Amino acid sequence: MNKNFISYAVSHRGVIRELNEDAYVELNKYNLWIVADGMGGHEAGDFASQLVVDVIKAEVEELPVSSISTEMLIKAIQSANTKLLEYS
Incomplete structure (x- = not known):
């Protein structure tokens, strides 16, 4: 059975900051x-x-959907951290 799901995301800057620094993607x-x-x-x-x-x-x-795993996501997070350190 093919089901269509809808999701959405919202972030708020809060009451102190002028800029919302959060980022997200679905x-x-x-x-x-x-x-x-x-x-x-x-x-x-x-x-x-x-x-x-x-x-x-x-x-x-x-990657194909079938290859997404916890280990793969950990590696992607580590890669993002490396890129962030290189930038800073």
């Missing part, structure tokens, strides 16, 4: 939702959270 094909909480008050927190989401998304989308 990859329905993979049943995967990625959220990176921005580091409010730190320089380029919005860029950092978006970089993390983008790197993980790119690595996941290179």
